[in-house]
Structures are given as structure tokens and as C-alpha cells.
Amino acid sequence: MKNNILIIGGGPAGLEASAQLQRMGYNVILIERSAKLGGHLAQWDRLFPDRVPADEVLGGLLRATEGVKCFTDTDIRAINRLDKSYNVRLTNGITVLSDAVLVASGFDLFNAVRKEEYGYGIYNQVMTNADLEAYFKTGEDKRIENPRKIGFVHCVGSRDEKSGCRSCSKVCCATAVKQAIEMKQAFPQAEVFCFYMDLRLFGRHYEDLYLEAQKEYGVRFIRGRVAEVSENYDGTLLVKAEDTVASKPLKITLDLLVLMAGMRPSASVKELGEHLGMMVEEDGYFAVRSGIAAGQRSPQPGIFLAGAATGPKTLPETLADARAAAMEIDRYLTEIFPDAKNYKQLVKERW
Amino acid sequence: MIYEGKQKIWSEYQKEIPDDHYFYVRSCIRQSFFPASEATFLDITRNALGKDIFETEHHTTCGGIAYHSDTIPQETVMTIIARQFALMAKHGYENYVCSCITSFGLYCETMETWREYPELEAKIRENLWRSCKLEFAKPKFLVHASDLIYKYRNLIAAQAVRKLVNVHTGEPLKVVEHIGCHYSKMFPSKGVGGAEYPYVLVGMIEAWGGEIVDYPERRHCCGFGFRQYFIKGNRGYSLSNTHKKFESMEPFKPDLIITNCPGCPYFLDRWQYVIAESTGKTYGQDGHGIPALTYEEVAGLVMGYDPWDLGLQTHQVGVEPLLDKMGVEYDPAKKYLGMNGKDLGAPAPCSCLK
Numbered sequence: 196m197k198n199n200i201l202i203i204g205g206g207p208a209g210l211e212a213s214a215q216l217q218r219m220g221y222n223v224i225l226i227e228r229s230a231k232l233g234g235h236l237a238q239w240d241r242l243f244p245d246r247v248p249a250d251e252v253l254g255g256l257l258r259a260t261e262g263v264k265c266f267t268d269t270d271i272r273a274i275n276r277l278d279k280s281y282n283v284r285l286t287n288g289i290t291v292l293s294d295a296v297l298v299a300s301g302f303d304l305f306n307a308v309r310k311e312e313y314g315y316g317i318y319n320q321v322m323t324n325a326d327l328e329a330y331f332k333t334g335e336d337k338r339i340e341n342p343r344k345i346g347f348v349h350c351v352g353s354r355d356e357k358s359g360c361r362s363c364s365k366v367c368c369a370t371a372v373k374q375a376i377e378m379k380q381a382f383p384q385a386e387v388f389c390f391y392m393d394l395r396l397f398g399r400h401y402e403d404l405y406l407e408a409q410k411e412y413g414v415r416f417i418r419g420r421v422a423e424v425s426e427n428y429d430g431t432l433l434v435k436a437e438d439t440v441a442s443k444p445l446k447i448t449l450d451l452l453v454l455m456a457g458m459r460p461s462a463s464v465k466e467l468g469e470h471l472g473m474m475v476e477e478d479g480y481f482a483v484r485s486g487i488a489a490g491q492r493s494p495q496p497g498i499f500l501a502g503a504a505t506g507p508k509t510l511p512e513t514l515a516d517a518r519a520a521a522m523e524i525d526r527y528l529t530e531i532f533p534d535a536k537n538y539k540q541l542v543k544e545r546w
Numbered sequence: 547m548i549y550e551g552k553q554k555i556w557s558e559y560q561k562e563i564p565d566d567h568y569f570y571v572r573s574c575i576r577q578s579f580f581p582a583s584e585a586t587f588l589d590i591t592r593n594a595l596g597k598d599i600f601e602t603e604h605h606t607t608c609g610g611i612a613y614h615s616d617t618i619p620q621e622t623v624m625t626i627i628a629r630q631f632a633l634m635a636k637h638g639y640e641n642y643v644c645s646c647i648t649s650f651g652l653y654c655e656t657m658e659t660w661r662e663y664p665e666l667e668a669k670i671r672e673n674l675w676r677s678c679k680l681e682f683a684k685p686k687f688l689v690h691a692s693d694l695i696y697k698y699r700n701l702i703a704a705q706a707v708r709k710l711v712n713v714h715t716g717e718p719l720k721v722v723e724h725i726g727c728h729y730s731k732m733f734p735s736k737g738v739g740g741a742e743y744p745y746v747l748v749g750m751i752e753a754w755g756g757e758i759v760d761y762p763e764r765r766h767c768c769g770f771g772f773r774q775y776f777i778k779g780n781r782g783y784s785l786s787n788t789h790k791k792f793e794s795m796e797p798f799k800p801d802l803i804i805t806n807c808p809g810c811p812y813f814l815d816r817w818q819y820v821i822a823e824s825t826g827k828t829y830g831q832d833g834h835g836i837p838a839l840t841y842e843e844v845a846g847l848v849m850g851y852d853p854w855d856l857g858l859q860t861h862q863v864g865v866e867p868l869l870d871k872m873g874v875e876y877d878p879a880k881k882y883l884g885m886n887g888k889d890l891g892a893p894a895p896c897s898c899l900k
Contacts, residue, residue, distance in 0.1 A: 308551070311555060311742035312742050316548060317547065317548055317555070317743065318548070319547065319548060423765060425760075425761075425763070425764065428798060433762040
């Protein structure tokens, strides 16, 4: 008998873990609450630092999950702990007896409307990083008509106590630099400004991307937060900010302002936490058994975590986390169900 | 501009404003700057709308000007405020409405401070009893007078004899709204519409037929920052603030500015004269300025009050072009007559501002 594993969330973490666990010989059931697999990755055009197409990465993840039972538009209705397993009722009417559950519920983008002073949803020429990726994918957005001056605001809904978002989103700095370069490539005559608090370009090649933006594309980085945005008579934006390096307030007219909306805990965390009896920390992400030694294990037996369900992560970190979670699940199931027909048993039988 | 986006934000910043039965406290400086505004508020609310608005001559200043000038200890100003609230309770009211934005901000700040530090509230309670022999009380509802006019805006519209419409073109008048900084910038949830896109004055203008102008320096201070104006050496900052606002609103060609703060209409009005006299620049049509009125004055105009009874002659910027656009009948000969018909004398004409 094969062990059943339920994976909640069809984003990169859920897809990667599904593929890994299926390869190990487990019976994987993947549920996704939206209509499409891929999570935020499906909305993105290209990925930092190498600007590889997101579709290419997602295509690879999807191909690797062939054979996995996927249910989209599906959520958990109820879950009960049995002796060693979980009895899970799904909203599509199916009931699954699952020996392990992996929560890969991902993240939500910060709702930029909440930073009222930036005017998203009020002023026509204000957009978010997600809107800009959609433009890169489709080439269509009525806000973008040969902009001559473009601004990027880092840390919108991250590292911001006022909006209740204390943590760093990790990905926004590199995304802003990548998008700034892409806008310069699309509109070489445009002047591009990035307003930042700190540049957290920690990953391999990220610093190279930052230097490339400055040296090759002339993107100007201004260390200071944007105070407020308003609309001029001609529809352009008047942006007030502070240049903390020059110790001066500044006022600039822009044709387009892009807000780097940060990662927030998925709206599903609260509901899932209640269903699964899992603790949520003050920052809104799921608690793990040990942040260092057992980052993919929840305090509940048989329930595991991967990806942005436990905090902001880059895509490579998410995929690595999903693989680690698959290994943790395998270790757990081997201990709890020593006779189960997973790949190790098959190998033993064959030899 | 995406109007629906603003509507969404406005819907999130709605405060409860009781319909009736208020204890009213006046402003220290509005009675000097625009003396008819408070009388108009009382006349509209009591006589036109039949509301119970009570005031007593025993109330005092809130101490706000001294507080923001750092010349009064916080406990003293809190005891003054506690006395105001105690007078409200003594007269059987639990809804408090104040005329002044500085006072409103200070009342909000004081009540929040008491909530945060109950031991301070206990001390003020004791101070109040020892100094005035009054029982401590807090308002159940604290509102600014503009909140009440906002609440009654449709009742006022129902009694209006004219709209904020140019009678010659049929077009709505373009109106700049300016909120006092202490109305909602300190406590966004205490103001109708919040701090970034306040709705309290916008709601009035919409109800009375005007069109709101949103210009880039809308949020900027009028120039009556306490330290900018009270300290003589800083007054250039005050003037430059006002100048910045007018330069920003100029392309939108506003017909009128509506305000809800004691200082804002004063500075937006008087500094236009200074700018005109010192630079020759005017912001209205044909050498005129842009009238900066209080919300009571605007309400009075749409309800058919005589402009001179509303005290519009106390403004530096002439209001006649606005009155002509609105189709308000007025007697120029009566502009500078006192209450008993005595000629108070016309001021000397300005050299630049018509």
C-alpha cells in the first residue's frame, strides 16, 4: 500500500514537493483553491537575477508533476486526526485519507491601496510590481505609453510597522532592480528612479544586477522613502520624497510610479490554521517546530510546511524548501509506516 | 483620477455622528477672523434644521494655542479640557461639538492619552475637582462642527435656494477643499474620510452642486503652522506654504476655496493680498483672488443668507465675482455697514488685488 500525501497549494512549493514525493513512490494529491496551478509565478513574466522567463520555470514544474492528482478550485472543508493519518474532506466532495499533509499555501501580495498616501487605485499612473509584470507578459496596459520618467518605490507593505507589516519581503529589492532594467530596455530614453530604504540584494548575482542597473542602464537609486503622491493637472504624478544621502527633501514629476508590493501571509492561513490546529505567529505566518533544525515541520504530527507559508522566500529558496519538506515527509512516513510501499521498499524488494 | 478609488477609502473612514443634542464650544480666533461663521452655524442648525445645540458663556479656550506654542504644561491644558467636558455633562449633554480644528485635535489627543494612561486621567479628575469642584466626565461623541454640517448636508441642500453652480454657464463651480491639519492627520479615524482623502468638505460640495478640485499640494499646510506664524522670524515659511498651494492649484482655475479650520481661511485669504502686493501675482480671474470661505459661509450662501450678514466683507479677497457667478443678489452699498446701519468705512484699495 502506498502512503497518501495531501499537498495544499498549487504554487511553486506545492508543485515541486508534489513532483519530488511522487518520484519517491508516494501517492500525491494536490489541491489548489484557485482555478489555475502556478501561484504568483503564473502571473510573472521574467525572474531575477537572470531574467529567465517565468513560463519556462513553471512549465518545468508542471511537467514534473504529471501523474499527480490535482484538484483546482478546491479547498479543505474539514479535517480530522485519526490514529496515524488525517481524514480530509475537500470542498469538491472528495474525502482523502492522508498520511501526511504538506501546507504550501504561499503568500498574498500586499494590497497597495492600504498605503493611501501613494495613491494606488486613486491616481491613474500608479501601478504595482504585479501590474508591471502583467504588462511585460501581455504588452498591454493603458498606463504605459512611452513614459519618460518612471519611479519605483521599494518596501510597500514590508518593513512598515504603520501598515502592520514588519518583516522584509526579501524579493522586492531585486524585483525592483530587475523591473527598472526591463523598463530601461523597453524605453531607453526614460529616466528611472528607485526610492529605497536599504537595498537588500543578498543572493548570488543580485549585486551584479544592481551594478548593471546603475552602470549600463543609468538607473538612479535614491535612499529615502516617498512621503506622498498626487496628480498634476496634466495627469502626471507629483512625488514627494526625501533623499537621505543628500539630506534634502525632493519633489519630482513622474509619468509612472511602480509600487513594490511586498509579501503578506496568505489570506488562507487563518482558516487553514484553524482546520489543522496549527499555530500562527505574530507576523501572520505559520510557526515551525524549529526555525533552524526543523523548518519544514509543524508542531503537529504529520503536518509539514513549505515555501512562503512560513515567511517570505525567493523562488530558489521556495523550491529548496519544498525539496527539504519532501525529504522530511519521507523520513516521517518511513518511521510511522515502516511497511509502506515507497521507493525504498521497492528498491529493497528489487535487490 | 479614479473616483471609485476615493469612494472606497471614504467608505472605510466613516464616524458615528449623532443627529441631535449637542454641547457647542466656540473657537477663540474664529470670532475675530470670521465673526459671523459661528452665528451662522447656530442659526442653520437651530433655526433652519431645528436641532438642539446648547452653548454656555462659561466655557473657555481649550488652551490649544498655548499648548502648541509650548507655553502651558500638558496637565494644565488637560484640566482646562476636563472643565469643558464637565460643563457639558453638567448641562445634561453627552455629545460635544467644537468649532475649532485645533481644539478638536487637542480633544482627540487628550482623550486618547487618557485612554492610554488611565493614571493621568485620574490625576486630571482630581485636578478638576480641586480647582473647580466639578465632576469629571467625557463626551460619548466628540465631533467637529464641520462633521455636523456634513451630517446635515442633504438637509441643507433640501432647503438651498441656489447651488454651487455658475448661473451664466450652468457649470458646477470648481471648489478647492482644505482640511485643517489637526482634523484628521493626527487621528485619521476621527475624521470623515480619513487623512489622505478627507471627505467631510467634499461631501458638502458634492451635495450642494459643486465640483471638487484635487490638486498636487492639496495636503499641504495652509501656512498657519503654529511655529511658522507665531514666531515672527518664521513668518516667511507661512507665506511660502500658502504661495506653494496657490501655485499648485492655479492651473485648475478654482472658483472657491472651502475650509474647516480657523486659521486656514484666514491665511489662504490674507496671504493672497501679500503675494499680490509683493509680486503682482493674483490667482483668480482678471486680477481677482480666489475667495477662501468657511463651510458655514458656503452653507449660508446656498441657503440664501445675505452675504454681508454672513460676514463675507471681512475677507481680504473680494467675494463679488463668486457672488456674481452664483447669482447671489447683494447691495454693494451695504458691504461696509455695521449692524445698526452705521457706515464702518471701506478699507483702502489694494494696488494689485482687485
